[in-house]
Amino acid sequence: MNDATLVRKNLFRKKARAILLIISIFIAFLIHGALFAFNAGMSGGFGAVAADRLVTMNRASFTVPMPYAYWGRIQALDGVEAITPLNWVGGYYQEPMNQIQTFAADPESYFIVYPELTVPADQFADALSRRDCAIIGRSVANVQGWEVGQRIPLSSNIWQRDDGTSVWEIDICAIFDAALDNVPTNYALIQYDYFNESLAFGRDSIAWFSLLTGDPDRNDAVAAEIDALFANSPNETRTQTEAAFGESFMAMFGNIALILTLVVGAAFATILMIVGTTMVMAINERIKEVAVMKTLGFPAPRIFRMVLSESILLSLVGGLLGLLAATGLVTLVGAAIADYLPGVHMPLSVALTSLALMLGLGLITGLIPAVTAMRVKIVDALGKS
């Protein structure tokens, strides 16, 4: 037997009570772990993989197009190593609900700007040689069950062809994969020229450019240079890093981080009160035992440590189980939705925050009981029989 035995026995003295407390702590940490892991997965979906990658779009909104001519003008700038234009297609297959995120792109430059994506060389060569070729992401292929060689009628809910229809026949010539799990491949690329030349309206427009500066330190200078180029024109631009764009895009949904913090805050306030008051009560029930321990010669600091350890142990048992369940949940759901939202997993930072919260919770809920126990006056406590 040692102090740890005593701590454990005291904690589980009333089994029902300990288990109930563990359940409530478990739930708070499950909520915390799962919500913040999903939040990280959602923000990470924009994968700031390359630190030197910028996006340029119309200052008004990324739904407002820019002229085709901007491509050459930006490419001519010194700081721009590589650039690729993209346009929305608003694609769907057969049913408008069956959306396929599709971009009109220039495949050759696209895969230079996105080196984390890989396409088999033979498929890529084939795709470049034919105008009606599409290169689709692995997730699209998985979800739709498509294979290389298939011919697909792709509809657009934005654009119309000059023949009045909204359908483009495309050949699936290549499938691209991502080198990392959290890089999405849930979209398709069709060739810009093939798409553009058949448009009934809005020809030669570009939704945004992705470009590489070659050096993150040059990002600000290059961004400023690009935006200066088009200042005071009818289509001013806004150039920002991919990460900054991802953040501002998420911010449009509202202050999700604030909502999550409020919810998790409420969950923690709940257990703080429940666990805190129960621990205070639990120690009050044992004042006499504490006095006996002191009489036997247990020094006050040791008793302080034992009571504090008890609340920390409680918090760790509930918290670790909660973190484990959150990790399990996030891993399961993450695998199930990988084709729609890749890279959802339990990030180390969330797990570490969770651990810190466990220790914090243990310390806060244990402090008052520990001080009470440490200050117990033997004579007074034993006097009450």
Add this chain to the structure above:
Amino acid sequence: MFKQTLAVTAINLKSIPQRPGMSAATVLSIALVVGVLLGFLAMANGFRATVQGTGADDIAVVMRAGSQAELNSNLMREDERLIAEAPGIARDADGEPIVSAELYVVTDGMRSASQTPANLPLRGVGPRAPELRDGFTITQGRMFEPGAAELLVGENVLAEYEGFALGEPIRLGSNTWTVVGVFSTGGTVFDSELWTDAPVVQSLYQRGNSFQSVRLRLASPEAIEETRAYLDAEPRLNVDVQSERAFFASQAGGTVTLIEYVGWPLAILMAIGALAGAWNTMYSSVDARVREIATLRALGFSGFSAFLGTMVESLLLALLGGIIGAVVTWLLFDGLTASTLGSSFTQIVFAFAVTPGAMIAGVILALIVGLLGGLIPAMRAARVPLLSVHGG
């Protein structure tokens, strides 16, 4: 029987002050659970009210076939003329059809609270646009002049964004506008928009003669069938027509469902946590009174009265928590404005709505927590052995 229960309940309730910390913790934790649930429901209800409240049955929206959002649609001046000839459209005293061809571009504003840029819709409307929004009023200033770069701004824009004060010039993209008036439609999505004359938008944004949607007032909600049949049959048109209500319902549905699907499971999970707290408190309550209960039982009180006494205590604590949670959420959140992404990547400002229905749902959730939390401790109270009279 009734008297017994009353007596035991009274003893229970009088003992609550002996456990002030635990009882307060139970009440507050249940209040928090209810608060979280109501927060989410208020968000969902507010969003739904804003977006669906916008939709009238006797107003129809016509867009290019297949385009699910205004931003994706494209209609020409000739299309508008053809559409206006359709039957089923309400006409004014002069026999003119009440229609408005509109186009909509996205521009950016600066949110005053967070100092972050956000997309704002700028809508070019026809002169009859106000007649096509129920409850439209100009609350300050005047209507824009046709052909002038003047803005009529929605109430929410004024509240949430910087630089839209009446009479002030404001730069949007490369153009400078003057704010000449503020309008309200009673909290619908239009209150998050900027309005101006449609031709001004067409020229400043190089849209030629194109529009995105034609709004029309129907002679009656049923008249839409007549209109639809005509538009479908017209070979020069390739358009969809739907009632405004149906249009907004399809736009809002996903977001509302998402909020509710997140809110309920979270609230239920938290309720289980609070249940543990309530259970704990009731156990302590029974523990503290074992001797008392045994004495009563020895005096001839039934086990059932001991059971009921504990249940009533638990339910009362839960009810108190539920009411506190509902009232505080109502005070804090009702009417609070927030914004999120609406259709076409623009911002919709909506007000949290803590509805009576949601408040009742919250209190019921609290009572369920109280019921389940009290059940087992109450059963224990009913089975306190008579011998406990002797021991402490």
Add this chain to the structure above:
Amino acid sequence: MTANALYELSNLSKRYTRGREEITIFSDLDMAIPHGDFIAIMGPSGSGKTTLLNLLGGIDAPSSGEVRFEGARIDNLSQAKLSKWRAANAGFIFQFYNLMPTLTAAQNVELPLLLTKLSGKERRKRIATALEIVGIADRAGHRPRQLSGGQQQRVAIARAIVADPKVLLADEPTGDLDRASADETLKTLQLLNSEMGKTIVMVTHDPAAAKYAKRELHLDKGRFVEKEALA
């Protein structure tokens, strides 16, 4: 004062202030307790017996005067030093046993050993011996709830002696026991005194219990009246 006394009390006073008035429990008490003594302290309720025992055990401090143990003062030690002193020198036996309800008899007995640096093997030996001495070895794995009052008190005595203290301080150890259990307990104490040389100070109300001690002290109105015990 005998030079080789275990305890020497000099000018010992204990006063309490209750509101405005000051009550003196006893004042200017002088007494020596030699090694190997077995004293029964008797006296009316409220006379200060428990108070005195607390002073001897270093869990309460006198208002004035000195308590010396083996020649060294313990009345002015810090709480931390007193804890150490108690762990090393004093064993306590209470009227209501005060065992830890969550621990088995053996674990209760082991408690004071947590304050020593003894090896696990040595600990187990000591626990076994202590339980053997009080005659409750067969109940080592039982929890206090599963033991009778007399059995619990024996476990408490085992706990008091397991760390081999010099003095045992017992406050009405038989106050909660029936005659037969009380006699068993007292015999055990007597044995500890005679065979193992433990100095024992026992507070009791029961004249029959006091007979087991070597001498009786009567505390009344703040003074001692000594009475040599009959053999």
